[in-house]
Amino acid sequence: MPTPNRDNGYQIADPSGIDFTADLWNAIFADIHARLLAREGLEASFEALEAQGVQASLDYIQATVAPQLEDLQSGVQQAQAQIDQIVIDGISPDAAKLGGKLPDSYASAQALSNGLAGRVPTSRTLNGKPLSTDVTLGKADIGLGRVDNTRDADKPVSADQRQRLGVPIGAEIFWSGSAIPYGYLEENRAELLRANYPELWAHAQASGMLDPGGADVGMFSPGNGSTTFRLPDARGEILRGWDHGRGVDAGRALGSSQGDAMRRLTDSFTTYYAQESAPSGELFVGSGGNEKGPAMAGTGYQVAGLSFDNARITPTAAENRPRNIARMVLIKAYF
Template sequence: MRYREFVLSPYGVIKIKSLGYNGDLDALKTGLISALSKNVSNTVPAASTTVAGITKLSSATNSNDETMAATPKAVKAANDNANGRVPSGRTVNGKALSADITLGAGDVGAYSKQEIDTALNSKVAGVKQTGPFDATAGALLINGAWGWGGSGYNQVWTAETFLTWARNAANGSRVFRNDTPTPYSKRYGSGVFMRAGDTWSLISVGAIAGGPDVNGVRISSGNNSGSETQSYELWTNQNLPNPISASEFAGIPLPFPGAVAPPGFLTCNGQAFNKTTYPILAELYPSGHLPDLRGEFIRGADDGRGVDAGRALLSAQGDAMQPITAKWTMNDMTADKFVNYPPAGALYIDRTALVNFDATSTRTNTGARAVFDSSRQTRTANETRPRNIAFNYIVRAA
């Protein structure tokens, strides 16, 4: 049996072409699909903005192609992007957000520079200082006034001239330098003079090397009436005639009222020290041990005087006291059977046990013993000591 092949025409009409058929429906279906495909490819154009036809799908969101169609994924991405943007109808102070905008002071409710300058000048024009020493209340300080913000000014004042000026309430606070040394200021040193109420003060700092009149820091103060005037010197290594360094201080025992030596010091308790770390102590105490001054008194070395001869430096000495002597005149033939001169002071009679006077005495066991006891006259202890106050001895470690 013979059948015909179905073919789709551009006009939708089906033409039947003679085709052999052997009873296989799948083969017939395949042939029909093939015919349709060929006909579409040959007769349906590609789609464009002006021609309808077949188009390709795309998920791109950054393409300018006009021959492809957007997928739902591309449409969703574009919609999400649009939702995150500021609506085109929004403005800032009437300026659309379609492009970059420039905001002025007026756009945010602020004054412009010109408006601020005009307002400020109108406020202060009448109260500026007329000169560097204008003391008008409320006046705006100009640069260099009273020596502030400028180079200050120089004076050549004696002590009397300075005090007269300082006690004048009309002279306000300022910065100056006095080229003459006085008990109140350093020569050639910058000074800050301050006045508050009826009192004044001056801090003067020396500027060059030399003696105490040109170096260091001097602080003076007083009142307008002149009933109070003081001057203080801050001593530093710059104005001390012969300043003592920490190393020169090392090794000298110092009484200290604390239980623990402060940083940089060691307690004189016989302890060993590192001779490498503390070379000055090593020179003074070659043994590498500090003297144990706990419970000890320090005594000046004899050094040839002859009072305590024969002792070496750092040698220890035990306690001692000078001899105490006493005399007691006795006579066993006196009428009262006791002594002619009764004992006094550290001497006393012990009658707890009677003794013979001597071998030829006619009295038996009627003699009395004399006892010497210094505690009857002085304060005694198991050592000889003067009055004292306990301190810890410490030395500077260097």
């Protein structure tokens, strides 16, 4: 008698010498055979799904089918042990239960297919990308194709944008410190290389404040005439608004410097004063107060030459100036 095995479904033709019937034998091993086929079908379905890369299906299998596979594996192992007992020891197993589980408790290929019903089919695509494998989405896939991921600090900015977003080249500011901030230079008549400050040099040429001769310190100078230029010099100066056609300070060029001046005061007179009184304020008699002329006969008055010195009543200095506060004048030179 051939030894029962998996290939012949554990079927026997002659049960002689065995203490159970052929029907029982065949029923037991037909059931085992069916279970093994179901397991193979389940494993084949699992491998096919894994190859297709449907993540949702794999998640379902991991959560639902894997525990059933473990139970099935345990049942098959117990059934194999029982088969060994039948063949070797002649012991009849419990035909109703194999591995402690009822036959309908094992997942089949159909059960797996039913469980996957309603999941996303692999025929679908996302922006033309099939869902049969892992999908990598780019910016364009979610409507962000024109978004620039470059850091703001690294994004290029055009000259026009810089002018619109910040202080323009050539702008002057008063600065309340001695440390010069980034992008600025002090207006101190420094000589600069045109190649190092091309935007400021372009502004100097277009500003109307470039003195060809370089003599006016309130304006830009062409430097050596080829590779350098000089800044205006605002140190110690009081800035004045350009007249620009108003007529208050007519004839001035933008940026031109202007020396100090005051309104002219003129007068001439001869005076007589009593010997008992003397001029006061900014007027005095002579340089020492003693330049008195002869007394006028019969009047008690003397002729005197008067001098003028406003230092006698007002603060004076070597210049005419209003009250002021010192600040550093800076010019926007680069970005």
